[in-house]
Amino acid sequence: MVRMSNGGGGKELQELQVTVPSFFRCPISLEVMKSPVSLCTGVTYDRSSIQTWLDAGHNTCPATMQVLPSKDLIPNHAIRRLIDLWSAESQQDRHHPPEPAGGAAAVDSVSPVDLLRELEFSDDPLPALKRLADMAADATRVLDLAENGSCIPALNRILRRKEAAALAVRVLSLVLLVGKEVPAEVDVGSLVHLMSGADEGEELVNDALSCLIVVSEQRRSRPVMVKQGAVGALGKVLGRESTPPVTAEKALRLMERASTCAEGRAAICEDPAAVAAVVGRMVKASPAAAEHAIVVLWTVCFLFRDRRALEAVAACNGLTKILLLMQSNCSAAAREMAGDLFKLFCVNHGGCLPPGYDLQTTHIMPF
16 A cells, blocks of 8 residues: 655645556566566566576576576566556556546446356447457456456357457457466367468467467366367468567477377377478577477477487488587577487488488587
């Protein structure tokens, strides 16, 4: 609570109470984050606080105490947008009294239940969906949506309507971001379909990927995602030259999640184009994205020794890219996995490497 008073006349001014959503606070400093970044564990911190922690020589995540295979800091743009919206609204509330009901802020008086009911029964869902998006963009009210049991089913129905899908996915990504747990009824099939469309627009593809990343945090969701065609769709996203780096990184992260289940590994090994897309992105991506890529290849090629995957990597000149990764500024864990793959290809090069591939002329720079 912030209390302001006029010391001269003893007249108490307006008493203001500002409630900060807990997920806006850095777990280290407990202050509102100015530059939110995420570790590979998925926990978000303020950049200055986590950088100080890492610079002190720590190699664990402060919140989970997990050892960090990578110390890359990934900007969390979703949290950043929510904090900006919340900050702007808080400032406005301090300087302007609330508008009467029926004014420009009438949407604030509408309950989530009313909007969701309108969304369900209206022939034209766009007006209600736009108001719902305004509500979801308000950091203090998105929690109401996340805790409303009818929100996800209502959005699921809209995901199948092309004219409203983009807005529905945007709302869904915000709701899933702040929810305490992932609802089982999220329409994974529709999200995979929206993610795979080349003409859907990068923002929609990016939001769909964000939703699937949250959903796939639960292991039981990963086989479901794979059965809906996620691996092939991710291969298409990664294979498009127009895919921006931030979207490619999300796609590789999701591909890594898929590789943790038997169904996902089978789908990857059965799709040479998906393997080639992962290999292609490995050396032209951020360190975090490259690590996601090498984990996928290490899992299917080295850990499970699937010959189909080995042949697919060899066919797209994968060994050269593995060597390039080893020479790059990648993490120690990524370099170790790349080394495992290199040794494996050396042992199997007669059957796996393409004709004319000369290991003797391939040089590794000293580290």
